[in-house]
Amino acid sequence: MSELNPLPQSDSPADLGSLSASIARVAEKLAIISEAVKNLNQNRAQLEGKIDDAHKRVQRILSRLPDQSDGRQLNLLGEVIPPNTSEDDNEPTTH
Secondary structure (H helix, E strand, O other): OOOOOOOOOOOOHHHHHHHHHHHHHHHHHHHHHHHHHHHHHHHHHHHHHHHHHHHHHHHHHHHHOOOOOOOOOOOOOOOOOOOOOHHHHHOOOOO
C-alpha cells in the first residue's frame, strides 16, 4: 500500500482538499473491487450450475449403461433403434 501517507495535522483548505481527494480515490477503488467481487460471484454461480448440469448428464448416461454381462449394443444417446430379427435379415425386398 504505497498510497498510505501520514496526514498533516493542520486544518488548511488545501489539506482538507487533498484529504477529500484521497477519500474519493479510495472510495472509487472500493467500488471497482466491489463490482469485481460481484462479477466473480455471478460467474462462480453460473459455473456451478453448468457443473451440476454436466454431472446430471453424465449420471444419466452412466445409468443407461448395461451390466457387464449384457451383450446388447449400447445406445447412449437414447435414440430408438429397432431390433433386428432373424426373419428380417433374410427376406428380399421386392415390394
